[in-house]
Amino acid sequence: MNNFTFYSPTEFVFGKGTENQVNELVTKYGATKVLIVYGGGSVVRNALLTRIEESLNHQSVPYVTLGGIQPNPIDTKVYEGIDLCRHENVDFILAVGGGSVIDTAKAIATGVPYNGDFWDFYIQKAVVKSALNLGVVLTIPAAGSEGSGNSVITKSDTLQKLSIRVPELLRPRFAIMNPELTYTLPPYQTASGIADIMAHIMERYFNNTAETEVTDRLCEGLLKAIITEAPKVIKEPDNYGARANIMWSGMIAHNGICGVGCDEDWASHFMEHEVSAVYNVTHGAGLAVIFPAWMTWMASHHVEKIAQFAHRVWDIPESDNKKDMALQAVTYLKNFFISIGLPVTFEQLGIPDPDINLLVEKLHQNKGEYVGAYVRLSKKETLEIYKLAL
Amino acid sequence: MNNFTFYSPTEFVFGKGTENQVNELVTKYGATKVLIVYGGGSVVRNALLTRIEESLNHQSVPYVTLGGIQPNPIDTKVYEGIDLCRHENVDFILAVGGGSVIDTAKAIATGVPYNGDFWDFYIQKAVVKSALNLGVVLTIPAAGSEGSGNSVITKSDTLQKLSIRVPELLRPRFAIMNPELTYTLPPYQTASGIADIMAHIMERYFNNTAETEVTDRLCEGLLKAIITEAPKVIKEPDNYGARANIMWSGMIAHNGICGVGCDEDWASHFMEHEVSAVYNVTHGAGLAVIFPAWMTWMASHHVEKIAQFAHRVWDIPESDNKKDMALQAVTYLKNFFISIGLPVTFEQLGIPDPDINLLVEKLHQNKGEYVGAYVRLSKKETLEIYKLAL
Numbered sequence: 001m002n003n004f005t006f007y008s009p010t011e012f013v014f015g016k017g018t019e020n021q022v023n024e025l026v027t028k029y030g031a032t033k034v035l036i037v038y039g040g041g042s043v044v045r046n047a048l049l050t051r052i053e054e055s056l057n058h059q060s061v062p063y064v065t066l067g068g069i070q071p072n073p074i075d076t077k078v079y080e081g082i083d084l085c086r087h088e089n090v091d092f093i094l095a096v097g098g099g100s101v102i103d104t105a106k107a108i109a110t111g112v113p114y115n116g117d118f119w120d121f122y123i124q125k126a127v128v129k130s131a132l133n134l135g136v137v138l139t140i141p142a143a144g145s146e147g148s149g150n151s152v153i154t155k156s157d158t159l160q161k162l163s164i165r166v167p168e169l170l171r172p173r174f175a176i177m178n179p180e181l182t183y184t185l186p187p188y189q190t191a192s193g194i195a196d197i198m199a200h201i202m203e204r205y206f207n208n209t210a211e212t213e214v215t216d217r218l219c220e221g222l223l224k225a226i227i228t229e230a231p232k233v234i235k236e237p238d239n240y241g242a243r244a245n246i247m248w249s250g251m252i253a254h255n256g257i258c259g260v261g262c263d264e265d266w267a268s269h270f271m272e273h274e275v276s277a278v279y280n281v282t283h284g285a286g287l288a289v290i291f292p293a294w295m296t297w298m299a300s301h302h303v304e305k306i307a308q309f310a311h312r313v314w315d316i317p318e319s320d321n322k323k324d325m326a327l328q329a330v331t332y333l334k335n336f337f338i339s340i341g342l343p344v345t346f347e348q349l350g351i352p353d354p355d356i357n358l359l360v361e362k363l364h365q366n367k368g369e370y371v372g373a374y375v376r377l378s379k380k381e382t383l384e385i386y387k388l389a390l
Numbered sequence: 391m392n393n394f395t396f397y398s399p400t401e402f403v404f405g406k407g408t409e410n411q412v413n414e415l416v417t418k419y420g421a422t423k424v425l426i427v428y429g430g431g432s433v434v435r436n437a438l439l440t441r442i443e444e445s446l447n448h449q450s451v452p453y454v455t456l457g458g459i460q461p462n463p464i465d466t467k468v469y470e471g472i473d474l475c476r477h478e479n480v481d482f483i484l485a486v487g488g489g490s491v492i493d494t495a496k497a498i499a500t501g502v503p504y505n506g507d508f509w510d511f512y513i514q515k516a517v518v519k520s521a522l523n524l525g526v527v528l529t530i531p532a533a534g535s536e537g538s539g540n541s542v543i544t545k546s547d548t549l550q551k552l553s554i555r556v557p558e559l560l561r562p563r564f565a566i567m568n569p570e571l572t573y574t575l576p577p578y579q580t581a582s583g584i585a586d587i588m589a590h591i592m593e594r595y596f597n598n599t600a601e602t603e604v605t606d607r608l609c610e611g612l613l614k615a616i617i618t619e620a621p622k623v624i625k626e627p628d629n630y631g632a633r634a635n636i637m638w639s640g641m642i643a644h645n646g647i648c649g650v651g652c653d654e655d656w657a658s659h660f661m662e663h664e665v666s667a668v669y670n671v672t673h674g675a676g677l678a679v680i681f682p683a684w685m686t687w688m689a690s691h692h693v694e695k696i697a698q699f700a701h702r703v704w705d706i707p708e709s710d711n712k713k714d715m716a717l718q719a720v721t722y723l724k725n726f727f728i729s730i731g732l733p734v735t736f737e738q739l740g741i742p743d744p745d746i747n748l749l750v751e752k753l754h755q756n757k758g759e760y761v762g763a764y765v766r767l768s769k770k771e772t773l774e775i776y777k778l779a780l
Contacts (some may be wrong), residue, residue: 001634003405008398014651015393211631213615214639221611225603241601244391248650249604257647260638261404 001211001261007167008255010147011174014248016240018178019137022052022094023059029133029173031092034063035085037105038096039070042184043139052096052137064088066108072276072283073100073107074156078118081108085132093134095172098193099143099152099283102136106151106170109134122153122162128169136175141182141247142193142284144200144254146175154277160366161277167256177251179243187234190246191340192284194230197250198223199287203266204259206298206305206374212262219258220312222249227313227336234340267372268294271382274359274366279351288342289349292334293389299326302375346390356386391601391651397557398645400537401564404638406630408568409527412442412484413449419523419563421482424453425475427495428486429460432574433529442486442527454478456498462666462673463490463497464546468508471498475522483524485562488583489533489542489673492526496541496560499524512543512552518559526565531572531637532583532674534590534644536565544667550756551667557646567641569633577624580636581730582674584620587640588613589677593656594649596688596695596764602652609648610702612639617703617726624730657762658684661772664749664756669741678732679739682724683779689716692765736780746776 013021026034034056036049043049044067056063066081084090085108095105109132111118120126136146145151149167154160164170182190205219226249232242252258271294272286298306300323307322310329319325334344343349360383363371370376377385403411416424424446426439433439434457446453456471474480475498485495499522501508510516526536535541539557544550554560572580595609616639622632642648661684662676688696690713697712700719709715724734733739750773753761760766767775 001405001631001638003408005401005403007401011395011397013395015391018393211635213618214612214635214642217611217615218608218642221607222604225607228603241391244651245601245604248391252604252608252647257642261634 002209002263004261006256006260008147008171008257010171010255012147012177012251013174014177016178016180018176019048019051019181020055022137022176023055023061025135025174025176026056026061026092026094027059029092029135031061031133033088033090033092034061035081035088035090035093035108036063036065036096037069037081037093037101037108038065038067039101040068043096046181046184048137048139048181049096052094064090069097069101069104071100072154072161072280073104074154075119076156077104078107078111078153082111082118085112091132093132094137095134096137096139098138098140099145102143102145102172103151103153105134106131106145107153108132109170110164110166119155121164128164128166131166131169133173136172138175138177138247139181140185140189140193141250142196144197144250146172146177147251147255150254152273159277161273162366175251177247179240179247182243182247183238185237187237187341188285189282190233190237191230191342192282192288193250194226194246194284194340195288195337195342196284197246197253198226199268199284199291200253201258202291203269204262204264205309206265207262208374209262215258215260215262216308220309222252222258223313225249230340263373265372265374267374267377270367270371271359271363271385274363275351275354278359278362279354281349281351285342285349288337288344289346289389290385292330292337292344293385295330295333296327296388297381297385298375299323299330305374354386356383359386392599392653394651396646396650398537398561398647400561400645402537402567402641403564404567406568406570408566409438409441409571410445412527412566413445413451415525415564415566416446416451416482416484417449419482419525421451421523423478423480423482424451425471425478425480425483425498426453426455426486427459427471427483427491427498428455428457429491430458433486436571436574438527438529438571439486442484454480459487459491459494461490462544462551462670463494464544465509466546467494468497468501468543472501472508475502481522483522484527485524486527486529488528488530489535492533492535492562493541493543495524496521496535497543498522499560500554500556509545511554518554518556521556521559523563526562528565528567528637529571530575530579530583531640532586534587534640536562536567537641537645540644542663549667551663552756565641567637569630569637572633572637573628575627577627577731578675579672580623580627581620581732582672582678583640584616584636584674584730585678585727585732586674587636587643588616589658589674589681590643591648592681593659594652594654595699596655597652598764599652605648605650605652606698612642612648613703615639620730653763655762655764657764657767660757660761661749661753661775664753665744668749668752669744671739671741675732675739678727678734679736679779680775682720682727682734683775685720685723686717686778687771687775688765689713689720695764744776746773749776
């Protein structure tokens with residue numbers, strides 16, 4: 001186990017009706033003027049936004065709004081938000097939505113106090129030294145951004161999809177998590193969120209660090225819980241208990257606890273980011289395609305931890321033929337994804353003829369000669385893995 | 391799953407050599423004058439205390455010290471600490487040790503700004519409204535106090551052993567956790583710590599709350615990890631990886647994440663507190679005696695979750711005879727405790743003829759007519775459980 005620092009100072013307020021605490025929490029964390037960031041669609045249709053606005057009015061917390069954040073959120077909305085915050089003297093950002101909304105809010109939070117282009121942080125030209133405080137009302141369990149210090153933004157002109165990780169500044173001060181708010185999520189979005197959550201766990205789990213029994217068991221346990229609860233939320237969208245378990249698993253999967261002291265991988269995420277940046281598909285659905293391909297490749301090249309995953313998560317009996325165990329696990333995982341309505345090939349993802357060479361070029365242009373840590377993958381290997389996803 | 395708030399803002403700094411960051415962390419969290427609280431023994435012998443004092447001197451952070459904290463820490467040391475803090479204008483408490491030292495530090499932290507007897511908080515006569523900041527250098531993985539908002543103190547004249555839980559004020563600002571500092575723990579203390587850690591998980595796990603799959607799987611996974619790592623630390627006291635896993639599991643077991651949204655039990659803890667208060671035995675060793683007795687009783691009265699524990703933690707095959715599954719699990723658990731050198735009966739604990747009636751009387755005097763939540767236990771039942779531990 002490597003040395004590490006784990007610091008997760010977000011206040012998670014979880015359960016039925018908790019969105020009614022938004023005024024109290026915004027005030028508690030010192031907001032004097034708020035920017036509410038949201039997407040559109042369900043937040044407006046379900047009148048959640050109206051309720052939050054009324055709640056702030058009730059407490060006399062002034063606010064302005066920025067709507068229309070799209071999935072795979074882009075830089076132009078970030079610039080818009082930064083301008084708005086500066087013009088309106090906003091000192092607190094409230095994200096009402098899922099990962100795209102929260103990640104946009106975080107990008108705005110870094111950009112407001114910075115005397116330059118916020119994109120500098122994403123291309124590692126500058127380091128985030130301060131940020132506005134932010135809070136979250138979560139409506140989509142998936143990205144885990146409600147508990148993480150991460151943000152992923154796509155630059156609209158170059159289609160670069162890049163991330164930053166600044167836990168000490170970008171973890172939300174609070175995250176309101178009411179599972180009831182997820183009842184109206186369409187099944188495909190629910191399922192894509194589940195794949196994203198599982199991927200966040202697996203990116204951490206597949207590592208070569210010695211003596212990680214505690215984090216291994218936490219990861220395996222979470223995955224088992226998700227495999228049990230996922231079919232329930234697909235079948236009964238208003239099953240509170242199942243929705244609650246999925247929502248909470250999404251936070252734990254990505255607040256860092258599943259990977260402390262480990263050399264995390266993240267190759268599948270980086271490979272998927274190119275797919276969703278170029279083809280604008282749902283990130284989680286893209287992961288359901290890429291991760292099994294990555295795992296299939298690993299079965300032939302570095303099978304050890306994939307075999308452990310097979311045995312401990314999928315109850316595949318231990319055997320000397322670890323490759324066979326691993327490939328069985330890939331089949332189980334794919335069947336699981338299919339059972340909740342997700343694609344497991346590029347074709348099923350709606351990309352029958354992907355430009356794989358372009359994906360490989362962009363990937364290594366953005367991420368350097370190698371991606372991943374479980375096995376360091378150069379262009380030759382990432383090409384092979386993309387092909388396994390055809 | 392019940393509504394809950396989870397807020398764990400402690401900065402955990404984990405790994406080799408991390409005690410060297412103590413000066414930096416104390417300064418980061420605003421200390422201008424520090425009280426160092428410690429026990430004696432190994433902290434002095436290993437020169438850890440000297441290194442910490444030198445480290446603070448180096449940064450010119452003035453400090454005073456309070457040593458001699460004993461296991462099952464008592465109120466008189468708390469009063470001494472409060473007086474010292476007031477006299478010396480201390481604004482930050484640094485606990486260097488295990489649970490007894492940290493719990494004493496927390497009690498002092500509540501008492502300094504309070505215009506009354508700190509014991510008021512423990513007998514629920516008053517509510518903690520402010521407390522000094524505190525930091526921890528952990529030397530014993532057991533109590534989980536490094537990540538919790540809890541403190542347990544014994545009143546020396548009445549032998550009342552009572553606890554408070556004030557997460558918003560009593561979670562340490564930082565906790566330095568270097569597994570190397572635990573190499574010199576005697577095997578019995580190591581094993582007792584392990585039993586305490588497991589008990590913290592099980593007190594949360596044995597609940598009747600519906601739909602707790604995520605927390606169930608986290609608890610089961612942690613227990614499995616501990617069962618794997620424990621024999622290693624007993625056999626090889628300087629096995630870094632195993633020590634690291636045990637140390638980290640002790641924090642996760644008790645920072646609250648294992649019990650969010652659940653009606654936790656805690657009957658075994660309260661029953662044990664009477665044993666260690668009256669007979670001054672090691673808390674964890676007492677739990678190794680009490681918890682299997684509690685579980686044996688439950689096998690006949692409310693078997694459901696004990697049978698799940700049997701199957702998922704101990705790999706006992708599922709069967710219609712759940713009581714049999716549960717009793718098998720009790721045997722496995724006892725054998726595990728015995729294998730790491732712990733007692734599983736009062737006699738083995740060095741109390742061949744315990745005054746069980748006194749324990750029952752004190753228990754219900756301190757905790758009311760009923761203890762526990764998995765099954766609410768009155769005097770009749772707690773008496774039966776104590777007898778099962780003979």
